[in-house]
Amino acid sequence: xxxxxxxxxxxxxxxxxxxxxxxxxxxxxxxxxxxxxxxxxxxxxxxxxxxxxxxxxxxxxxxxxxxxxxxxxxxxxxxxxxxxxxxxxxxxxxxxxxxxxxxxxxxxxxxxxxxxxxxxxxxxxxxxxxxxxxxx
Numbered sequence: 695x696x697x698x699x700x701x702x703x704x705x706x707x708x709x710x711x712x713x714x715x716x717x718x719x720x721x722x723x724x725x726x727x728x729x730x731x732x733x734x735x736x737x738x739x740x741x742x743x744x745x746x747x748x749x750x751x752x753x754x755x756x757x758x759x760x761x762x763x764x765x766x767x768x769x770x771x772x773x774x775x776x777x778x779x780x781x782x783x784x785x786x787x788x789x790x791x792x793x794x795x796x797x798x799x800x801x802x803x804x805x806x807x808x809x810x811x812x813x814x815x816x817x818x819x820x821x822x823x824x825x826x827x828x829x830x
Contacts, residue, residue: 779830786827792821 717723769830797813797820805813 743757783827783830786830787824790824790827794824 709728714726714728714730715723716726796815797817801810801813
């Protein structure tokens with residue numbers, strides 16, 4: 695029993711997994727262990743798992759290497775400038791946040807029940823204002 699358990703890893707050393715290279719309808723390529731669907735030409739879609747098995751057909755596929763240097767256009771290198779709407783939005787949000795922070799500071803100092811209700815009503819109004827600012 696122990697001998698069988700030790701022999702199992704040795705039996706799989708020589709096994710070679712067949713990898714199928716299956717072109718997709720959108721132009722991409724899928725690599726999978728299962729055969730390609732019937733509508734794909736199997737002669738061009740299978741490989742033996744060796745790196746150079748499909749080297750000739752790789753020219754037809756646009757592979758993207760994430761480590762390649764990407765050429766940037768002038769538009770990609772320009773710094774992003776805030777649009778007038780985003781500047782207005784930022785100003786509106788800052789004003790509402792500052793008012794909320796002021797009320798929070800006042801509430802930490804202590805308040806009566808009537809003052810607490812007034813603070814909560816003002817916080818509710820400022821929260822609604824903040825939601826409106828984010829839609830600008």
